[in-house]
Each structure stands twice: as C-alpha cells, then as structure tokens.
Amino acid sequence: MTLFEDIANLDRLVHEPARMSILTALSACQEADFTFLMRLTGLTAGNLSGHLVKLKDAKLVHVEKQFLNNRPNTLARITPKGLAAIESHWKQLEELRQNAGEWKSEE
Amino acid sequence: MKELEKIRFITANFTHLKGLQMGVIGLLVFSTALWSNRNHGDLTIFILLLILAAILSILVERFYRRVFGRVRTLQKSRQYETRHSLLFGASGLAAFIIDTAEILPFSLLGIVFGVGFWLDYYRINRDIEEKFFTFYPWFSLAMISLSILPALGVPIWDAMGFESAYLGVMAACGVLMIVIGVLAHLFLVRSLSPREEDILG
Numbered sequence: 397m398t399l400f401e402d403i404a405n406l407d408r409l410v411h412e413p414a415r416m417s418i419l420t421a422l423s424a425c426q427e428a429d430f431t432f433l434m435r436l437t438g439l440t441a442g443n444l445s446g447h448l449v450k451l452k453d454a455k456l457v458h459v460e461k462q463f464l465n466n467r468p469n470t471l472a473r474i475t476p477k478g479l480a481a482i483e484s485h486w487k488q489l490e491e492l493r494q495n496a497g498e499w500k501s502e503e
Numbered sequence: 504m505k506e507l508e509k510i511r512f513i514t515a516n517f518t519h520l521k522g523l524q525m526g527v528i529g530l531l532v533f534s535t536a537l538w539s540n541r542n543h544g545d546l547t548i549f550i551l552l553l554i555l556a557a558i559l560s561i562l563v564e565r566f567y568r569r570v571f572g573r574v575r576t577l578q579k580s581r582q583y584e585t586r587h588s589l590l591f592g593a594s595g596l597a598a599f600i601i602d603t604a605e606i607l608p609f610s611l612l613g614i615v616f617g618v619g620f621w622l623d624y625y626r627i628n629r630d631i632e633e634k635f636f637t638f639y640p641w642f643s644l645a646m647i648s649l650s651i652l653p654a655l656g657v658p659i660w661d662a663m664g665f666e667s668a669y670l671g672v673m674a675a676c677g678v679l680m681i682v683i684g685v686l687a688h689l690f691l692v693r694s695l696s697p698r699e700e701d702i703l704g
Contacts, residue, residue: 420507424514425574432517432572436510438696469573486507 409454410485414439414447419482422457422474430470448472456481508631513694516627517574518584522687523563525680531556533677536670571695587626591619602669613650613672616679617643638686642679649675 410416417437421428434444448470451457456478460471474482513520534552542548576584598611624639652659653668660671 416507417510420510421514424511424577425517426577427575428514429573431570432514432574435571435695436513471573 407481407485409450410456410481412447414443415451416482416485418444418447418451418472419456419474419478419485422472423479423482427471427473430472433472451478505633508633509635509694512627512631512635513691514574515576515580517571518576519623519627520687520691521563521567521571522684522689522691523566524560524684525687526684527556527559527563529677529680529682529684530559531677532680533674536665536673536677539673540664540666540670571691583626587622591615594619599669602672603667605667605669607654609652609654610650610668610672612669613646613676616672616676617646617650620646620679620683636687636690639683642683646676646679 410419414437418433421433421436430441430444433439433448434441437444439447448457448459452459455475458473458475460473462469462471531552535549538548538552594615595612598615601607602610602612620639621643624636624643627636628634649659650672660668663671665671665674
C-alpha cells in the first residue's frame with residue numbers, strides 16, 4: 397500500500413482535529429463534562445455540541461445530560477468502540493510518521 | 504503527536520493541575536509550623552486555621568468546577584492515587600512523630616516530602632514521551648538538601664528563628680507546596696483556552 401493510500405484510509409470521522417482531541421481526552425479519563433472539553437479544544441459551545449453529536453451518532457462516545465446544583469451539565473465518556481477507534485488511529489498516525497521519516501531519509 | 508500527549512496529560516492529571524488546592528494545603532502547613540513555633544497549648548488559632556483552610560478549599564473547588572469543568576479520572580488512576588496518598592500520609596505521620604522526638608540529626612519529614620514529590624514526578628509522566636513538570640525533581644532535591652543540612656552542622660533553622668528543625672522543615676514544605684501549586688495552576692490556565700464568553704467579555 398502506498399503512503400497516499402495509507403492517508404486516504406484514515407478514518408475521517410476520527411481524524412478531524414477537534415474530534416481527535418475530544419476522543420484523546422476522553423480516552424484518558426472515565427468521563428469529562430462539556431465545560432472541560434470546551435476549554436481543552438477551544439471550540440465554541442455550538443461547535444463542540446456538533447462534534448459530540450457526530451461522535452455519539454457513530455457510537456464512539458456516550459453523552460449524558462443531567463442537572464448539577466440546578467444547572468444543566470453534560471457529561472461525555474468514551475465507549476469501547478470509541479477507545480478502539482482512537483487507539484487504532486494513533487497507531488496509524490505513528491506508522492505514517494515513521495514511513496514518512498524513512499521516505500525522507502532515502503531521498 | 505506532542506499535542507495529543509499534552510491533551511492526555513492534562514486530562515489524566517486534571518486533579519493535580521488544580522494547583523490552588525495544593526496552595527491552600529501548603530498555606531495550612533506553613534501557618535501551622537509558624538503557629539507551633541510560637542504557641543504552646545492554645546488551640547484557638549490552629550482551629551481557626553483549619554476552618555479557614557476548609558472554606559478556602561471549598562471555594563477553590565467551586566472556582567475550578569465553574570471555570571474549567573469536571574473530569575473523573577480512570578478507576579485504576581484513582582486506586583493508585585488512594586494507595587499513594589495512604590502510603591505518603593502514613594510515612595509523613597511516622598516521620599513527624601520521629602522528628603518531634605528529635606532522635607535523628609536530620610529531618611525525616613522533609614525527606615519523605617522530597618521523595619514523595621520525586622515519585623509523583625515519575626507517576627504523572629509515565630507512558631508519555633514528553634516530560635511535564637520537570638521542576639518537580641529540583642524541588643525534591645532542594646527539600647532533601649534542606650532536611651539534611653542540620654546533620655551536616657549547618658544551623659539553618661535556628662538562624663531562621665525556629666525552635667526545632669522539624670518546624671523549619673514543615674514551614675519549608677508549606678512554601679514548596681504553595682510554589683508547586685501556583686506553577687501547576689499557571690500550567691492549567693495556559694493550557695486551556697479561554698471560554699467564548701471570556702473572549703467576548
């Protein structure tokens with residue numbers, strides 16, 4: 397498989413920078429709330445909501461809405477499918493990085 | 504990949520990055536050392552210090568929740584954290600008792616603090632290539648050095664007006680915790696983006 401084919405095979409749903417950041421963060425904790433994810437990614441509330449919906453529809457994250465001290469609070473956690481997807485994606489990125497390095501040194 | 508590691512680091516260590524919490528504990532440790540150095544028997548100020556620290560801790564936690572949100576760490580991290588805290592707490596208490604008996608020519612409490620911070624540095628940086636909080640080992644080294652100075656014949660704590668070496672070490676531990684807490688807080692603030700409403704004003 398060529399380098400281009402490797403890149404073309406990357407999962408676009410996971411590869412999008414904001415969604416990759418969200419999944420990476422959620423893979424390192426049990427759950428995180430909306431405020432934390434907004435701070436971490438630098439996204440606006442609307443954008444973050446959109447990305448969470450896409451990840452939720454793909455069953456990569458589980459989103460739970462609750463009230464905390466009479467305030468709405470959204471919690472997100474990664475699903476086993478989501479964890480497998482992001483781990484496989486990191487592996488692919490690492491392999492691509494190594495391949496690109498070898499290609500450069502052969503030049 | 505470095506940015507992804509940083510994201511993982513911040514999320515996995517979010518509790519530790521709430522540095523103002525450590526600052527409050529450091530302030531309590533420092534003021535308790537100063538109080539013990541001057542008072543013998545009157546517990547009123549000590550109780551007031553405890554109440555003040557508890558109130559400050561609640562306010563700081565509310566601030567972090569409101570501004571930076573909430574993260575629940577992984578179960579294995581929580582278990583490790585509990586084991587580490589129990590071991591560190593028990594060692595600290597034993598060292599404190601030994602120090603107050605003034606059996607050893609150096610401060611065991613300071614050494615326990617120093618080693619504890621050193622171990623914490625390895626714990627928070629495990630499984631990642633880039634190292635964060637590289638100042639931890641330096642602070643540990645400073646703490647261990649300050650603890651063994653009396654054994655080397657340097658009367659540092661007497662010169663600073665402390666009745667006993669362990670009170671001086673306790674005060675130094677308090678200051679160290681405040682500094683580490685402030686540095687951790689600044690790291691968190693710089694790493695997380697301002698909220699939309701903060702930008703808009």
